Amino acid sequence: MVVEDDPIVAMLVEDIVRDMGHDVLINLTLEHAMFEIEDGQIDAVLLDMHLRGEDARPILLDLLARGTPFMVLSGSDQSGLRGEFPGIRFLAKPFGRNDLEAAVRDLLG
Template sequence: MSSATAGRVLIVEDDPVVAMVVEDILRDMGYEVLINITLEHAMFELDDGEVDAVLLDMQLRGKDARPLVLELLARKLPFLVLSGADQTALINEFPQIRVLPKPFGKATLEEAVRDLLGRPGVATPAPAA
């Protein structure tokens, strides 16, 4: 990730309303955003382009996103699970996974993304000196 850009975040979410809300928040933070609604398309996106982080729902059109989770762990790519379902089993199996329960607010998502990527988005103004 170059210092000239905030980075590229892939949203893997099959609910268009949730995807659009998350996209708007990330764009306002200065991130480039890609959206995929299926597991298959998300896997292709990982292979085809530079992605700095992934935000994903664990249930995509009735399919469990576990294969994508395993791929992201293998690639050591930062990701955040956005889920309205109980993810206790997933967290117990993979304690390093970050989960943001739905519903979440704008400030909570912004904080989670900043923490995930280890830096503020470019749209966040620096404090005055």
């Protein structure tokens, strides 16, 4: 699942991940993403931490509690988050296709 509030970024990520042979579900809002995660059919999540003015920390905490693999995609400074959760994977925006593909392989590895 891709949780990203920018539709253009979400579509680009979706295209790359689909080209890798994976099914992709896109969620643009915190509420919809939480609903999908509750359903329990998610293998992994690419997560933007800022969703239309909302902090995606509730999603991050839920994914950690469930043991669902995820990676934070962010264009802003996440040093505080890195300090709080040192084991979390990050991919800085902007990223290239090769970087995203490697991150997805690592995430699903």
